[in-house]
Amino acid sequence: MYIKNKDALLRLPRGGALVGALEEALSAADPYKAVASHVKRAGGALEVAGRVYSVRGRAHVVGFGKASEKMAEALVDVLGDLAAGGVVISPRGSGRLGPVEVVKGDHPVPGADTLVASRRLLEYLEGVGENDVVFVVISGGGSALFEVPVEGMELGDIARISAELMRRGADIVELNAVRKRLSRVKGGKLLRLVKASAVISLIISDVVGDRLDTIASGPTAPDGTSREFAIRVLKKYGIWGELPPRIRAVFEGGEDTVKEGDALLAKVQNVIVANNLLSLRRASEYLSALGYKAVILTSMLEGEAREAGRVLASVAKSAAYSGLPERPPLALLAGGETVVTVRGGGRGGRNQELCLSFSIAVRGLRNISAACLGTDGVDGNSPAAGAVVDGGVAEEAEAMGLDPFEYLNNNDSYTFFEKLGRAVITGYTGTNVNDVFIALVEKVI
Numbered sequence: 527m528y529i530k531n532k533d534a535l536l537r538l539p540r541g542g543a544l545v546g547a548l549e550e551a552l553s554a555a556d557p558y559k560a561v562a563s564h565v566k567r568a569g570g571a572l573e574v575a576g577r578v579y580s581v582r583g584r585a586h587v588v589g590f591g592k593a594s595e596k597m598a599e600a601l602v603d604v605l606g607d608l609a610a611g612g613v614v615i616s617p618r619g620s621g622r623l624g625p626v627e628v629v630k631g632d633h634p635v636p637g638a639d640t641l642v643a644s645r646r647l648l649e650y651l652e653g654v655g656e657n658d659v660v661f662v663v664i665s666g667g668g669s670a671l672f673e674v675p676v677e678g679m680e681l682g683d684i685a686r687i688s689a690e691l692m693r694r695g696a697d698i699v700e701l702n703a704v705r706k707r708l709s710r711v712k713g714g715k716l717l718r719l720v721k722a723s724a725v726i727s728l729i730i731s732d733v734v735g736d737r738l739d740t741i742a743s744g745p746t747a748p749d750g751t752s753r754e755f756a757i758r759v760l761k762k763y764g765i766w767g768e769l770p771p772r773i774r775a776v777f778e779g780g781e782d783t784v785k786e787g788d789a790l791l792a793k794v795q796n797v798i799v800a801n802n803l804l805s806l807r808r809a810s811e812y813l814s815a816l817g818y819k820a821v822i823l824t825s826m827l828e829g830e831a832r833e834a835g836r837v838l839a840s841v842a843k844s845a846a847y848s849g850l851p852e853r854p855p856l857a858l859l860a861g862g863e864t865v866v867t868v869r870g871g872g873r874g875g876r877n878q879e880l881c882l883s884f885s886i887a888v889r890g891l892r893n894i895s896a897a898c899l900g901t902d903g904v905d906g907n908s909p910a911a912g913a914v915v916d917g918g919v920a921e922e923a924e925a926m927g928l929d930p931f932e933y934l935n936n937n938d939s940y941t942f943f944e945k946l947g948r949a950v951i952t953g954y955t956g957t958n959v960n961d962v963f964i965a966l967v968e969k970v971i
């Protein structure tokens with residue numbers, strides 16, 4: 527369904543179970559399905575994640591993010607004639623989805639398209655009535671695709687500061703804490719611009735830990751960060767001293783974000799419709815049905831990819847040798863987002879690098895296999911999403927004259943897996959709930 531070279535991968539040892547589990551993980555993160563499964567319509571009433579809304583006015587669909595188009599499409603289908611219209615911003619912008627306009631924004635750095643599209647979205651919201659319901663579809667990339675600067679800021683200032691923070695290694699909580707101060711719509715401020723009595727945000731999380739105030743900079747969520755924190759971040763990365771007084775003044779005294787306890791929050795329901803854990807759970811159910819004891823180790827895996835690969839290999843090995851944390855047949859699942867400190871000149875990504883390091887560490891153990899996947903479909907600078915491996919990979923490579931360590935050291939994991947016919951190819955999936963890793967440990971026969 528999602529994996530293009532599925533047939534070839536099915537021929538690998540345990541390929542069927544691994545590929546099946548990856549497909550389930552992707553299906554749980556599918557933007558259309560995630561939205562459609564969380565919103566039900568019965569006549570004039572809507573049920574969203576256990577809450578019922580009787581729509582007295584009209585329903586509107588706005589949103590932004592890399593998955594916004596598919597999310598909006600699902601809403602338009604579910605809402606039917608209740609959907610009055612709306613504006614969603616996507617990286618491509620394809621025209622229309624029924625009554626909803628789909629406009630193009632810029633990613634990963636906001637530019638002129640983002641500004642035009644965002645103004646269009648806010649202009650649309652001006653026509654929304656008090657009895658109306660507004661759906662906001664939110665996904666990764668939303669911070670760059672949707673932006674209107676506060677008084678005194680230019681979009682170019684925001685783009686420069688964001689790009690510089692990314693370059694200097696700020697994490698997403700830090701980066702978005704800064705962005706929220708400069709924006710009229712982030713950090714819950716979008717709620718100030720929506721007159722409707724009910725705002726329902728449907729959210730796909732690409733942030734490890736799912737902080738609502740971080741995903742797309744939390745346009746409809748209470749902000750858990752402060753202006754002091756944002757200033758500390760700028761100082762930490764050596765940017766504060768480089769800013770002109772005009773911009774510093776915005777950080778010190780501009781419009782504040784919406785904080786927990788604000789009365790505005792009473793009208794909003796923020797619902798996560800897809801995230802890493804939901805994908806892991808779906809894969810785990812699939813593997814349980816195949817007879818594996820399935821254990822989700824974490825959905826918050828972080829750290830250097832090759833180190834994470836070794837740690838995960840130790841858990842698989844202890845299951846194989848000592849029956850801990852559980853006896854085989856065992857499935858171990860982990861998700862999150864690792865990092866790679868790139869030193870070599872090869873092609874690869876954090877998922878494939880984790881899998882390569884894992885296969886070196888489980889060398890010779892044929893009863894251990896694993897798969898990894900970047901759910902957005904593109905791992906690092908490679909055309910693959912991940913890889914399928916097992917304890918025989920290192921020897922298989924050596925028999926072909928390939929040294930696994932050399933490929934790891936050159937950050938060339940994709941070339942390695944491509945030569946072995948083990949790269950997982952999906953192309954862009956249109957969603958992102960970070961990365962998924964699955965290891966299977968069989969009984970030794």
Ligand SMILES: Nc1ncnc2c1ncn2[C@@H]1O[C@H](COP(=O)(O)OP(=O)(O)OP(=O)(O)O)[C@@H](O)[C@H]1O
Nearest residue numbers: 866868872873874875876879902904905906907937
């Ligand atoms: N040859 C390589 N081998 C391993 N990792 C690499 C290689 N080249 C780049 N990377 C890593 O890939 C990461 C970028 O991956 P990617 O383009 O998938 O971005 P991302 O973090 O997933 O962002 P987005 O959320 O926009 O998709 C960088 O952090 C970099 O460390």
Ligand SMILES: O=C(O)[C@H](O)CO
Nearest residue numbers: 666667668669741742
């Ligand atoms: O848009 C963003 O801020 C990132 O993708 C995190 O959600």
Ligand SMILES: [Mg+2]
Nearest residue numbers: 900902904906
């Ligand atoms: Mg990516």
